[in-house]
Amino acid sequence: MKFRLIIDKNREEEVIIYAHEKTKLVEEIENLVSENNFELTGFIDREAVKLNLAEVYCFISENNKVFALCEKEKFRLRERLYQLEEKLPENFVKINQSCIADIKKIKKFDASFTGVLKVIFKNGYTDYVSRRNVKNVKERLGL
Amino acid sequence: MLKKGWGYNMKKYAKEFMHRGLMFGGFGPIVIGIIYMIISNFETDFSLSAGEVLLAIVSTYLLAFLQAGATVFNQIEHWSLPKSLFCHFVTLYLAYSLCYVLNSWIPFDGKVLLIFSLIFIVSFFAIWFIVYFCVRATSKRFNKKIEEK
Numbered sequence: 001m002k003f004r005l006i007i008d009k010n011r012e013e014e015v016i017i018y019a020h021e022k023t024k025l026v027e028e029i030e031n032l033v034s035e036n037n038f039e040l041t042g043f044i045d046r047e048a049v050k051l052n053l054a055e056v057y058c059f060i061s062e063n064n065k066v067f068a069l070c071e072k073e074k075f076r077l078r079e080r081l082y083q084l085e086e087k088l089p090e091n092f093v094k095i096n097q098s099c100i101a102d103i104k105k106i107k108k109f110d111a112s113f114t115g116v117l118k119v120i121f122k123n124g125y126t127d128y129v130s131r132r133n134v135k136n137v138k139e140r141l142g143l
Numbered sequence: 144m145l146k147k148g149w150g151y152n153m154k155k156y157a158k159e160f161m162h163r164g165l166m167f168g169g170f171g172p173i174v175i176g177i178i179y180m181i182i183s184n185f186e187t188d189f190s191l192s193a194g195e196v197l198l199a200i201v202s203t204y205l206l207a208f209l210q211a212g213a214t215v216f217n218q219i220e221h222w223s224l225p226k227s228l229f230c231h232f233v234t235l236y237l238a239y240s241l242c243y244v245l246n247s248w249i250p251f252d253g254k255v256l257l258i259f260s261l262i263f264i265v266s267f268f269a270i271w272f273i274v275y276f277c278v279r280a281t282s283k284r285f286n287k288k289i290e291e292k
Contacts, residue, residue, distance in 0.1 A: 103289070103292070104292070106289060108282075108286050108289065109281075109282040109285040109286055109289070110282055111275055111276075111278040111279035111281075111282045112217065112218065112278070113217040113224055113227060113228065113271075113275065115214075115217075115274040115275065115277075115278055116218075116278065117278055117281060117282055117285070118282075128218070134281070137285065138285075141285060141288040141289070141292075142288065143284060143285075143288060
C-alpha cells in the first residue's frame with residue numbers, strides 16, 4: 001500500500017484510503033482517526049479535563065453515573081453509556097449492561113466460577129462479559 | 144483509585160443478589176404451575192387445597208429468588224473458590240430441601256433425604272464443572288485472538 005501525505009491548509013483535513021479489502025491495517029487506521037476525532041470531557045474533583053480516547057480502558061456506569069477509567073484515574077462523564085456506545089469506534093465493545101470496554105486494553109479473559117467470562121484489563125480493573133454480550137465480543141474479535 | 148472498599152463491594156453484591164432474585168423469582172411459581180397443569184392432565188384425581196397451592200407458590204418463588212441471587216456468591220472477588228462454592232451450594236441445598244419437604248414432594252425421612260442429598264451433590268458439581276469448562280474454553284479462544292491482535 002502506498003502512502004501519500006498532502007499538506008494543504010486550504011482544505012478540510014481527511015484521511016482517504018483506497019484498498020482492495022478492509023484489512024487489519026485499514027481497521028487500525030480507522031480506529032486511530034476515530035479516536036483522535038473523539039471529543040470527550042471528563043470531570044475529576046469538579047475540574048474538567050479533556051480526555052484522549054486512546055487513554056481510556058473502559059466506560060462504566062455506577063449508581064447512574066458514567067465514568068471513564070484510564071490507567072489510574074477515573075473521570076466522571078456527562079454522557080450516558082448508550083450515547084457513548086453509538087459513537088465509539090469499533091475497538092470499543094459493550095461487555096455488559098454497565099461496561100463498554102476497549103478490546104485493545106484487555107489483558108486477558110478468564111473463566112469465572114459463576115459461568116461468565118471475566119475480563120482483566122491491562123490496568124488491573126476487572127469486569128465480566130454478560131451472557132447476552134458474549135456474541136458481541138466474539139464478533140469484534142473476529143471469531 | 145479504581146479499587147473500592149470492602150463495605151462498598153458487599154453492598155454492591157447484596158444489591159445484585161436482590162436484583163437477580165427479584166428478576167427471576169417469578170419463574171418459580173410459573174414452573175410449578177406448568178408442572179401441576181401437566182400432572183392434572185395425566186392424573187384425573189389430582190387436586191390440591193388452597194393452602195397447598197399457596198405454599199407451593201410462595202416456596203417456589205423463594206426457591207427461584209435464592210437460586211438466582213446465589214449466583215452472586217461466585218462473583219465476589221475477595222472470596223476464595225471454596226468459600227464461594229460452599230455458600231452457593233449451602234444456599235441452594237437448603238432452599239431445595241426445605242422447599243421439597245415443606246411441599247411434601249419428598250417425605251421427611253432420613254433415607255430419602257440422604258438419597259436426595261446425594262443426587263443434589265452429584266448434579267450440582269456436574270453442572271458446575273460443565274459450565275466452568277465451557278467458559279474456560281471460550282476464554283482460551285478469546286485470549287488467542289487478543290494475542291493475535
